[in-house]
Amino acid sequence: MLKRTEKGEDAIHNRVYDLSQEKRWVLILVDSKTYVSDIFNKCSDQWSPIKDLLELEQDGFISNSVSSEPISSSLLLQQKLVAEVKKFIPENYEKAVNKIHNSQLDSASLKKAVNSSCMYINLTISQDIAKQLKSRLTQLIDMNS
Structure with a gap:
């Protein structure tokens, strides 16, 4: 499971970061309760949720809530x-x-x-x-x- 960081919460509530609609939607789906597979299932087939998740992690918006592994x-x-x-x-x-x-x-x-x-x-x-x-x-x- 994944969780939003403080920066991720700020991005959702205040829209202070310039995220694409797709990345913002993926970030909204990250809630510390949802499995990665559920995020994939909720995303459009044209989107690339893996790419978005990796970029959101790299940019500090989300992290792994289960382990310290990236x-x-x-x-x-x-x-x-x-x-x-x-x-x-x-x-x-x-x-x-x-x-x-x-x-x-x-x-x-x-x-x-x-x-x-x-x-x-x-x-x-x-x-x-x-x-x-x-x-x-x-x-x-x-x-x-």
Whole structure:
């Protein structure tokens, strides 16, 4: 989950910074209660919420409320995990991917999401694929911790 900094709150309430409509909307969605995946779901398909979130963090408007890791590295890791799931399971990966998208961005939450995704894959697709995928995803998380 993400939170607005003092500068971010100031930008929302006083409009003292020249933010694009898209960035302002993304900043409004950041409220310390909303998951990154929810922000993506609420944004228009033409927008680039990842880019906006990274720029808002870089400019000091938001920060990671769960850990001290920068949002950029957490989002990048989450995207890598999703890409790996899609690589291992070219079709019908939505439920497994959603578990990762809906997790918080800290390593412990991502590991829980990976475990849940792999349990789902084990039950619906293949035990071997689930085992290989869990090993690969856990390795990615550990490399980024």
